[in-house]
Amino acid sequence: QVQLVESGGGLVQAGGSLRLSCTASGRSYTMGWFRQARGKEREFVAAISASGGRTYSADSVKGRFTISRDNTKNTMYLQMNSLKAEDTAVYYCAANDGLKSGAPQRLDYYDYWGQGTQVTVSS
Numbered sequence: 001q002v003q004l005v006e007s008g009g010g011l012v013q014a015g016g017s018l019r020l021s022c023t024a025s026g027r028s029y030t031m032g033w034f035r036q037a038r039g040k041e042r043e044f045v046a047a048i049s050a051s052g053g054r055t056y057s058a059d060s061v062k063g064r065f066t067i068s069r070d071n072t073k074n075t076m077y078l079q080m081n082s083l084k085a086e087d088t089a090v091y092y093c094a095a096n097d098g099l100k101s102g103a104p105q106r107l108d109y110y111d112y113w114g115q116g117t118q119v120t121v122s123s
Helices: none
Strands: 004-007 010-013 018-024 031-036 043-048 055-057 065-070 075-080 089-095 117-122
Touching: 004 089, 018 031, 018 089, 018 117, 031 075, 043 065, 043 075, 055 065
Parallel strands: 010 117
Antiparallel strands: 004 018, 018 075, 031 043, 031 089, 043 055, 065 075, 089 117
């Protein structure tokens, strides 16, 4: 069982930046970020392979958000720049246990989820 703890959310003005962190209690494989705005379904934001050598991003965040990880710290990051009001959501990190195959963009690819951190972008 892997526990995930997100941090770094908050309130920021449009055009600003935030960096989210997700620390895992143990080794994890592919990890991802998802977000859920009020009244909407949870959606894929970005994912990163176990080694960090491969990343995936939603079209809505390409060029603005960067995913990375530091395996020495069991921590994944999401650097969010040029934030927009429509980025407002609860952001969740997720981890795959290495036993499941599939697409990192899918919710059901992940075995573990964090509790979420609120990101609010004021316009």
